Structure formats: C-alpha cells, structure tokens
Amino acid sequence: MKDLAPILSTLRRHRIAAGLIVLEVALTCAIVTNALHLIQTRVQALNADSGLAESELVVLNLRDSKPPPRERTAGIVAEDMARLRALPGVKAATSSNQIVYGNNSNNSGVTLEPDSKGLRIVASQYAADDQLLPTYGLKLLEGRNFTPDEVLDSFQVFSVPQPSIPQVIVNKVLADKLFAGRSALGQVIYVFGSAPSTIVGVVETLTHPQLHRARSEGGAAMIFPLRGGGNYVLRVDPAQRDAQIKAATAVLEAGDKGRVVTQGRPLTEMRAEFYAQDRAMAWLMGGVCVALLLVTAMGIVGLASFWVQQRTRMIGTRRALGATERQILRYFQIENLLLTTTGVVIGLGGAIALSQLLMQSYELPRLPWAYLPAGALALWLLGQLAVWMPARRAARLAPVAALRA
Numbered sequence: 001m002k003d004l005a006p007i008l009s010t011l012r013r014h015r016i017a018a019g020l021i022v023l024e025v026a027l028t029c030a031i032v033t034n035a036l037h038l039i040q041t042r043v044q045a046l047n048a049d050s051g052l053a054e055s056e057l058v059v060l061n062l063r064d065s066k067p068p069p070r071e072r073t074a075g076i077v078a079e080d081m082a083r084l085r086a087l088p089g090v091k092a093a094t095s096s097n098q099i100v101y102g103n104n105s106n107n108s109g110v111t112l113e114p115d116s117k118g119l120r121i122v123a124s125q126y127a128a129d130d131q132l133l134p135t136y137g138l139k140l141l142e143g144r145n146f147t148p149d150e151v152l153d154s155f156q157v158f159s160v161p162q163p164s165i166p167q168v169i170v171n172k173v174l175a176d177k178l179f180a181g182r183s184a185l186g187q188v189i190y191v192f193g194s195a196p197s198t199i200v201g202v203v204e205t206l207t208h209p210q211l212h213r214a215r216s217e218g219g220a221a222m223i224f225p226l227r228g229g230g231n232y233v234l235r236v237d238p239a240q241r242d243a244q245i246k247a248a249t250a251v252l253e254a255g256d257k258g259r260v261v262t263q264g265r266p267l268t269e270m271r272a273e274f275y276a277q278d279r280a281m282a283w284l285m286g287g288v289c290v291a292l293l294l295v296t297a298m299g300i301v302g303l304a305s306f307w308v309q310q311r312t313r314m315i316g317t318r319r320a321l322g323a324t325e326r327q328i329l330r331y332f333q334i335e336n337l338l339l340t341t342t343g344v345v346i347g348l349g350g351a352i353a354l355s356q357l358l359m360q361s362y363e364l365p366r367l368p369w370a371y372l373p374a375g376a377l378a379l380w381l382l383g384q385l386a387v388w389m390p391a392r393r394a395a396r397l398a399p400v401a402a403l404r405a
Contacts (some may be wrong), residue, residue: 007025007335014307021303022343025379028296029347033375034354035285037367042282043300046275050100051205053137053235056091057267058245059099060232065258074153076256081129083251084232089128089240090248091137097230105209110222112178114194124208125191127154128228133169133203135235141172142185143201146225154228160219164195165224171206174220175199191222198259211274241266296379297386300340303333304390312397319399332391333384340383344376351375 011018068076077095084093098104106125111118124134130146150167157163168189175184188196206221232252236244245264252261308315317329355367 006065006332007338009086010307010311011335011338017303017306018339021299021339024296024299025157025340025343025383026347026350029375029379030350030354032289032378033347033351034358034367035289035369036375037355037371038364039282039285039289041365042285045211045278046282047185048211049205050207050211050271051136051138051203052100052267052352054240054267054271055060056137056235057135058234058236058241058248059102059263059265059267059270060234060245060248060261061263062232062252064256064260064262070155073155073229075226077229080252080255081131083255084234085131086259087247087251089236089244091235091237092131093232093234094128094131094135095227095230095232096126096132097226097228098124098126099231099233100207100209100211101267101274102231107208108191108222110174110220111190112188114190114196115159116190116193119178121174121177121220123170123220123222124206126206126221126223127228127230128223129227130225132223135233136206137235138203138206140202140376141202142183143169143199145169145201147151151225151227154226157226159195165192165197165226167200167225168197169201169203169223170199171203171219171221174222175202177220181233197224271321293382294345297382300336300383300386301390304387305393306335308332308390308394311394315394315397316399319397325395328395329391332387332394336383336387336391337380340380344379347379348372348376353367366400 081093082093084090098106099393103360106127107122109116109120111120112125129151132138133140133145147165152165157165168179168191170184170189178184179187184199184202187199189199189264191197203223206223207219208221216304232248234244234248245266249261249264253259318328351367351372355364358364359366
C-alpha cells in the first residue's frame with residue numbers, strides 16, 4: 001500500500017499517457033470480448049449436426065432440354081429411382097424437394113385446428129417417397145415410415161383447390177412444440193386448410209435446409225409422402241462417391257437423351273461451401289483479436305519503457321535508500337495493474353453496450369456473462385506480461401549508474 005501514493009502522484013503528472021493506455025485497454029476489452037463471442041457462435045454453426053448421414057450422401061441436379069408435362073413428372077421420377085437403386089453400391093436413393101445446404105427452402109404453417117386457427121408453427125416442409133428416411137439416415141423415435149402405396153403424385157395433390165395428404169412424419173422439435181409432454185403419434189395436424197394429416201412417425205433429427213434459420217426459427221420440420229421433381233439424393237459408400245456420381249450420371253442421361261445432369265456433388269462439399277462465409281468470419285474475428293491484443297501489449301511495453309527512462313534518477317535514489325530489485329519490479333507492476341483495471345472496468349461496460357447494439361441490429365445472441373471475467377483476466381495477464389521486461393530492466397539498474405544518469 002505504501003507504493004500507491006507515489007504511483008498515483010506519478011500518474012497525475014502523466015495524465016495523457018496514462019489515459020491513452022486506459023482507453024486502449026478499454027477498447028480492446030470491449031471489442032475482443034464480443035469478437036470471441038462471435039467466433040464461438042460461428043464455430044457452433046460450423047459444428048452443427050444436420051442429422052443426416054452426410055459423408056454417404058451425394059446430390060444430383062438435372063435439367064431437361066424439353067421439360068416433360070408436369071403430370072408426367074412423378075412417373076419419370078419413379079423410373080429414375082428404379083434405375084438408381086439398381087446401381088451396384090447404392091444403398092438407397094430418393095428424390096426430395098429440398099436438402100440441407102441447398103439453395104431452396106419450402107415452409108408451411110402447422111396448426112392443430114382447421115383453416116389455420118389457433119397456434120400456428122412454421123415448419124420446413126420436405127416432400128419425398130418412402131425412401132427418404134433410409135437415404136438421409138434419419139432415426140425414427142416413434143411410429144413408422146411411409147409405405148409405398150401412401151406415396152402420392154405431387155402434381156395431382158396440388159392440382160385441386162383443397163390439397164389432402166393423409167399421412168405425415170414430423171421431427172421431434174415440431175412434435176414437442178405441438179404436443180408438449182405427450183406422444184405425437186396418431187395426432188392430427190392441419191397444413192392445407194381443413195384437410196387433416198395424421199402423424200404416423202416422429203424422427204429424431206431433421207432440420208431446416210438453411211441451418212441458420214433452424215437456429216432462429218426453432219428447427220421444426222415435417223415430411224410428406226409426395227413424389228415429384230427436386231434433388232436426386234443417393235446414399236453410397238463414402239470411398240466410392242466419385243465413381244457413383246459418374247455411374248448415376250450415365251444412367252440418368254442414357255434414359256433420356258435430352259437430359260443433362262448439371263451438378264453432382266457430395267453433401268460434404270455442399271456443407272463446406274454453405275459454411276464458407278462463417279469460416280471466413282471466424283478467421284477474420286480471430287485476426288482482429290490478435291491484432292488488438294498485440295497493439296495493446298506494445299502500447300504497454302512502450303509506455304513502461306518510456307517511464308523507466310524518465311524515472312532513472314528516481315529508481316537510483318530508491319535503490320540507494322535500500323529498495324530491492326523486487327520492490328522496484330512490484331512498483332511498476334502495481335502501476336500497470338491500476339491502469340489495466342481502470343481500462344477493464346470501462347471496457348466491460350463497453351462490451352455490454354456493444355453486445356446490446358449487436359443484438360438489436362443483427363439479431364445476435366446475448367453476450368454470455370462468463371466472457372466478462374475471462375476478458376478481464378486475459379487483459380490483466382497481458383498487462384503484467386507486457387510490463388515485465390521494462391520493469392525488470394529498471395529493477396536491475398545499479399544505484400550509482402542510475403544516479404549518474
């Protein structure tokens with residue numbers, strides 16, 4: 001405590017330099033704390049589980065030079081599926097209106113009362129035949145899969161004013177939202193006006209094709225037994241993916257000379273492309289954190305070195321009066337701790353304010369409280385490490401040499 005009086009006296013004489021260090025620490029604390037939180041949210045997104053057997057899935061997109069009439073689409077898809085499933089090494093195949101990491105997104109409102117009355121939940125709407133579950137690798141928690149005779153022609157279903165789809169499979173998220181605390185199996189929901197759909201199965205995981213929307217909207221999803229156009233998805237041995245893409249492309253193009261497979265890609269490649277921006281943002285935020293910490297450390301080292309030069313005679317006097325190297329070292333460490341603590345207190349307030357601004361402007365999650373003490377501790381340690389070398393150099397000054405200077 002006896003060192004505080006001369007330290008405070010010195011800081012009052014050097015208000016501008018001390019204020020700059022405090023401001024630098026405060027800005028670093030506010031920005032780095034929120035940047036680390038943003039990195040953590042991006043990393044969570046990169047590690048999100050889609051619930052699919054991603055390493056085994058390949059996706060094919062087709063284009064016809066002369067598209068067939070819509071009423072024939074379901075029949076053509078059924079023929080294509082028969083060819084693809086007959087290929088050696090193809091474990092399962094289906095045609096789905098959408099898939100995770102794709103560019104399309106189909107959603108519908110789900111209610112427990114007809115004509116959209118009562119509670120309405122927006123759910124991602126998948127449409128495929130009875131092979132979607134084994135192809136995607138989805139696990140049933142309750143009930144059963146669709147049977148082949150329950151699969152409907154999507155054109156016929158939606159060509160009438162009141163579509164009717166008797167059976168539906170929902171994911172656990174939607175089941176819990178609609179029927180909290182009780183089984184969803186056998187329950188009736190309404191998606192298309194007054195036409196009821198009975199839940200015949202509940203899958204453990206099935207998410208929105210755009211996973212960032214799954215996080216913000218809750219991730220409710222459902223599957224209808226509909227056959228129509230869309231993505232052709234194959235489940236194959238991961239080691240044979242490229243060969244299976246070539247074989248599937250040849251089979252599909254041979255079946256119709258006017259057809260071209262425009263794209264055939266593993267789902268893992270689609271995932272990497274989907275998360276490219278999140279990955280780049282995480283690296284950018286990491287670079288910002290490192291740069292700010294380095295600038296702050298250099299500022300502390302520079303100021304401490306300057307003050308050591310300015311106080312050489314004072315250091316020599318204290319050494320001549322009996323001060324030890326440890327006492328001189330502690331003097332500069334306490335001085336740095338006071339500056340860093342002041343900056344950290346201001347910076348933590350700035351971190352909370354910046355977090356509120358990000359929440360309001362970009363709908364980002366709230367900054368967890370655990371980041372505040374972690375940020376404060378990191379800056380305290382940084383400050384002590386940065387001041388160590390200049391303080392150690394000051395402590396080792398010989399009293400006679402310091403007094404001569």
